[in-house]
Amino acid sequence: PTEAATKEPDEPADDRMGAQMPETTQTRQQIRAAQQALPIFKMRQGILDTVFASPVTVVVGSTGSGKTTQLPQYILEATNMAGKPLYPGSIVCTQPRRVAAVGVAHRVAVERGAVLGGEVGYSIRFEDVTSDQTKLRYVTEGVLIRELMTAPTAAKYSVIIIDEAHERTINTDLLFGLLKQALGRHRGLRVIVMSATLEAEKFRAFFSPTPPLIEIKTKPYPVECLHTIGYQDDYVDSAVNQVLEIHRAQGACPGDVLVFMTGQEDIDATCDILEQRAAELLADGTIAHPLLVLPMYGMLKAEEQMRIFSPPPPGTRKVIVSTNIAETSLTVDGIVHVVDTGLAKLKVFSAPLGMDALKVCPVSQASAMQRTGRAGRTQPGRCYRLYPETAFTGDLLESTVPELHRSNLANICLTLLKMGESPHAWAETGLFLDPPSKEALNCAMRHLWMLEAVTDEGRLTRVGEVMAVFPLDPVLSRMLLAGEHYRCLSEVLTIIAMLSVPSVWYSPAQAAEKAKAERQLFQSSPDSDHLALLRLYSYVFREDSRTSGKPKRKLQFVNMQNMVKAKKIREQIRDMAKKYGLNPATTTLREDNIKKAIARALLINVAECETGNRYSSLLTGAKGVIHSTSALYDQNVASRYIVFNELVQTKQIYLRTVTAVDPNWISDMRPDIFRTGSTGPVTRKSLALAAVPDNLGAPSVGPVMVASRDKGRR
Numbered sequence: 001p002t003e004a005a006t007k008e009p010d011e012p013a014d015d016r017m018g019a020q021m022p023e024t025t026q027t028r029q030q031i032r033a034a035q036q037a038l039p040i041f042k043m044r045q046g047i048l049d050t051v052f053a054s055p056v057t058v059v060v061g062s063t064g065s066g067k068t069t070q071l072p073q074y075i076l077e078a079t080n081m082a083g084k085p086l087y088p089g090s091i092v093c094t095q096p097r098r099v100a101a102v103g104v105a106h107r108v109a110v111e112r113g114a115v116l117g118g119e120v121g122y123s124i125r126f127e128d129v130t131s132d133q134t135k136l137r138y139v140t141e142g143v144l145i146r147e148l149m150t151a152p153t154a155a156k157y158s159v160i161i162i163d164e165a166h167e168r169t170i171n172t173d174l175l176f177g178l179l180k181q182a183l184g185r186h187r188g189l190r191v192i193v194m195s196a197t198l199e200a201e202k203f204r205a206f207f208s209p210t211p212p213l214i215e216i217k218t219k220p221y222p223v224e225c226l227h228t229i230g231y232q233d234d235y236v237d238s239a240v241n242q243v244l245e246i247h248r249a250q251g252a253c254p255g256d257v258l259v260f261m262t263g264q265e266d267i268d269a270t271c272d273i274l275e276q277r278a279a280e281l282l283a284d285g286t287i288a289h290p291l292l293v294l295p296m297y298g299m300l301k302a303e304e305q306m307r308i309f310s311p312p313p314p315g316t317r318k319v320i321v322s323t324n325i326a327e328t329s330l331t332v333d334g335i336v337h338v339v340d341t342g343l344a345k346l347k348v349f350s351a352p353l354g355m356d357a358l359k360v361c362p363v364s365q366a367s368a369m370q371r372t373g374r375a376g377r378t379q380p381g382r383c384y385r386l387y388p389e390t391a392f393t394g395d396l397l398e399s400t401v402p403e404l405h406r407s408n409l410a411n412i413c414l415t416l417l418k419m420g421e422s423p424h425a426w427a428e429t430g431l432f433l434d435p436p437s438k439e440a441l442n443c444a445m446r447h448l449w450m451l452e453a454v455t456d457e458g459r460l461t462r463v464g465e466v467m468a469v470f471p472l473d474p475v476l477s478r479m480l481l482a483g484e485h486y487r488c489l490s491e492v493l494t495i496i497a498m499l500s501v502p503s504v505w506y507s508p509a510q511a512a513e514k515a516k517a518e519r520q521l522f523q524s525s526p527d528s529d530h531l532a533l534l535r536l537y538s539y540v541f542r543e544d545s546r547t548s549g550k551p552k553r554k555l556q557f558v559n560m561q562n563m564v565k566a567k568k569i570r571e572q573i574r575d576m577a578k579k580y581g582l583n584p585a586t587t588t589l590r591e592d593n594i595k596k597a598i599a600r601a602l603l604i605n606v607a608e609c610e611t612g613n614r615y616s617s618l619l620t621g622a623k624g625v626i627h628s629t630s631a632l633y634d635q636n637v638a639s640r641y642i643v644f645n646e647l648v649q650t651k652q653i654y655l656r657t658v659t660a661v662d663p664n665w666i667s668d669m670r671p672d673i674f675r676t677g678s679t680g681p682v683t684r685k686s687l688a689l690a691a692v693p694d695n696l697g698a699p700s701v702g703p704v705m706v707a708s709r710d711k712g713r714r
């Protein structure tokens with residue numbers, strides 16, 4: 001099943017996208033002129049000749065040169081012009097980020113005067129806007145990987161473009177291997193690798209014969225780079241001050257500002273403070289012109305994302321506060337000032353914690369230079385780095401460590417196993433650009449073993465086979481199967497959907513108490529955040545016969561946009577579950593069953609209470625505190641054991657989304673790993689490890705070995 005198969009049934013794609021189509025202020029002539037002014041335009045024919053003459057082509061060009069929006073169109077036009085497609089099948093262009101896939105598809109549709117979902121469309125996880133007419137699709141890397149899982153020869157594609165290859169996400173790296181294999185099986189396939197930086201040689205060396213290199217040369221304007229004297233305590237605060245200072249000093253001079261901030265929360269905070277302070281300064285006359293402050297991050301609605309591209313009203317300065325998406329994926333014209341915190345929120349696998357944790361990290365020198373370059377696209381600019389000059393060479397790595405080397409590999413191991421491949425063999429036969437270490441692969445295999453997805457020998461189990469089918473994190477697909485097992489699939493579907501969207505709870509600093517009171521309406525049993533999510537969902541979406549007729553209380557501190565997203569996701573996973581013979585209607589009145597299903601998937605994250613809100617993970621010994629927004633915070637919960645969904649490391653380590661569990665459940669589920677006993681003068685049940693894992697829940701029963709290539713099995 002591909003994500004493309006998960007279209008929402010009763011919403012015609014065209015209508016829906018018609019409503020979402022961004023307004024364009026550009027006329028056709030203006031659009032054509034802008035296209036022709038792009039550096040890539042002069043190279044059009046040369047690019048087409050090369051691409052069709054060689055199986056793989058590597059294209060490098062600085063950001064904004066027109067790679068993403070133009071090159072796929074050139075190929076589309078060339079195939080259209082030939083009357084019949086030069087190569088039967090479709091053109092896909094991958095993006096590491098959902099927001100970029102959607103944004104670029106919108107833009108290309110506008111440029112072509114087309115309806116999105118017609119000739120040009122996009123597919124991202126849980127959202128497919130394509131039709132039979134679609135020839136050019138912008139997709140996330142994950143979508144293409146899932147399509148290749150069922151059709152590894154890539155027979156239905158004519159041209160596959162891997163865009164933003166320099167980002168080196170886990171999925172980029174996996175795609176490189178999959179496409180290298182596919183090229184050997186599907187002769188007509190054309191692969192184009194596009195990159196914004198000069199990592200091109202590595203990409204070329206990966207393929208044989210060595211593919212041709214096309215360089216799109218641009219001449220950027222000079223950017224003056226300024227650093228702070230010392231390190232900044234509060235990067236939100238110093239970014240706000242820097243923007244206001246630029247605005248004050250520049251007066252009516254044109255030139256917009258791009259701020260590189262960490263993640264959604266910090267961005268929202270920066271925007272709020274900036275707007276408030278700008279209004280005050282405007283009122284007292286310190287500044288003479290208003291600011292138009294716009295956030296930019298992945299979870300923003302498409303229409304809101306498109307706003308960043310519109311010019312500001314006359315006399316107003318536009319300030320875009322963005323994640324690292326604006327580093328290379330999206331190019332906004334008119335930026336003259338860049339304010340760089342030097343930070344990004346990254347998913348990092350932490351060996352001591354034994355899992356991925358979201359962490360605010362310093363960016364690499366390469367990223368910092370990309371950010372700086374954003375100020376010099378249309379005229380000379382300035383970059384204000386909010387860190388001292390010595391930090392650039394002293395603290396920053398030269399380039400970002402590929403995600404594959406800083407993440408849990410469980411998901412890609414599961415994908416490879418499902419395709420009949422061995423992750424270890426992949427590493428040995430040169431199918432990874434930079435192979436992960438043996439330990440990292442073993443660690444991922446142990447993770448899958450904890451989820452019962454692989455046997456002691458590292459072969460996919462029946463559970464693992466089914467898990468791999470769902471476009472979900474392995475923990476969540478395991479939870480789904482456990483929901484079936486404990487006869488509460490309906491409830492578990494809801495929980496999974498709620499865990500698949502950004503936080504639905506909204507807790508502004510000024511109204512923290514009110515937000516807490518509202519949250520507590522759903523934390524009626526104070527031992528599970530997962531159940532609170534379930535209750536909230538039921539409250540918002542289910543017509544309860546007892547309460548119908550009474551108006552529902554309006555929730556002030558719940559992000560309804562994310563709730564609606566969760567509902568759509570739930571419907572899609574439900575349909576997929578049904579297709580795989582599970583019964584999504586099974587429901588239970590026993591909360592314990594739901595908690596067991598949650599625990600089964602989160603065995604790797606069992607933690608024991610040390611004192612108060614402080615817990616330590618049984619398997620890794622990692623310590624963290626329950627966040628103050630949790631239902632369990634400051635509560636006297638009967639059990640000393642919890643499972644947690646996530647670790648977030650900010651000033652300290654927080655356990656996020658937790659549920660209290662009965663130790664007996666845990667030892668019953670995996671007596672090979674856990675055993676219960678009793679401790680203390682007052683007999684209390686305790687949980688301990690039956691087998692001492694050498695590393696992250698390693699089984700004591702022999703090392704987890706990895707299956708050799710075993711094609712017969714499938």
Ligand code: ADP
Pocket residue numbers: 038061062063064065066067068069070103104107306309328329330331332333
């Ligand atoms: P590259 O992929 O080489 O970085 P792009 O194809 O993304 O370059 O961008 C080319 C040009 O298209 C840029 O000048 C950019 O400003 C413009 N552009 C891209 N998306 C939009 C949009 N949504 N609205 C207006 N202009 C856009």
Ligand code: MG
Pocket residue numbers: 064067068069163164328329
């Ligand atoms: Mg691009």
